[in-house]
Amino acid sequence: MIVSDREPIALSHLFDIDFEIGRINTLGVTPKGTRIIADLGGGRFEGERLRGRILPSGGDWGLFMPDGTLRVDGRCCFETDDGTILYGIYKGRWKIAPEMMARLGEQGGVDPSEYYLRIGFEFEAPIGDYDWMNHLIAIARGQRVEEGIRYEVFEVL
Numbered sequence: 001m002i003v004s005d006r007e008p009i010a011l012s013h014l015f016d017i018d019f020e021i022g023r024i025n026t027l028g029v030t031p032k033g034t035r036i037i038a039d040l041g042g043g044r045f046e047g048e049r050l051r052g053r054i055l056p057s058g059g060d061w062g063l064f065m066p067d068g069t070l071r072v073d074g075r076c077c078f079e080t081d082d083g084t085i086l087y088g089i090y091k092g093r094w095k096i097a098p099e100m101m102a103r104l105g106e107q108g109g110v111d112p113s114e115y116y117l118r119i120g121f122e123f124e125a126p127i128g129d130y131d132w133m134n135h136l137i138a139i140a141r142g143q144r145v146e147e148g149i150r151y152e153v154f155e156v157l
Contacts, residue, residue, distance in 0.1 A: 015047025
């Protein structure tokens with residue numbers, strides 16, 4: 001059945017994240033692709049309903065697929081300004097041409113419109129003030145910045 005009056009899925013800005021990237025370890029070529037593991041060195045997040053810091057305890061277990069796409073697979077801990085710890089799981093894709101990937105660290109970098117970096121977030125929060133985080137899905141678009149990665153995160157309504 002084709003429905004022509006479908007409404008688009010609505011989004012609401014949840015927060016922006018600035019992840020600081022620490023050490024990047026390269027495993028090399030595996031049967032699944034080229035595996036890299038990036039330590040999250042910390043960072044900040046801020047939105048209308050919550051803000052705080054990223055604890056330096058997470059990481060991103062990236063996998064470069066044969067077509068050059070990076071499969072993003074990360075975990076991190078958020079600490080809100082009131083001291084509550086939230087757990088974040090994120091997965092997605094970063095499609096960028098190899099020559100642009102090589103330019104990311106250069107002065108001026110690469111304009112985010114020249115690549116595709118999108119992820120989905122799930123959260124785990126203690127019962128209480130942040131219980132609402134346990135019941136939402138969020139999506140984000142990202143860009144490489146000097147200190148690491150910046151994501152604009154949106155709650156799917």
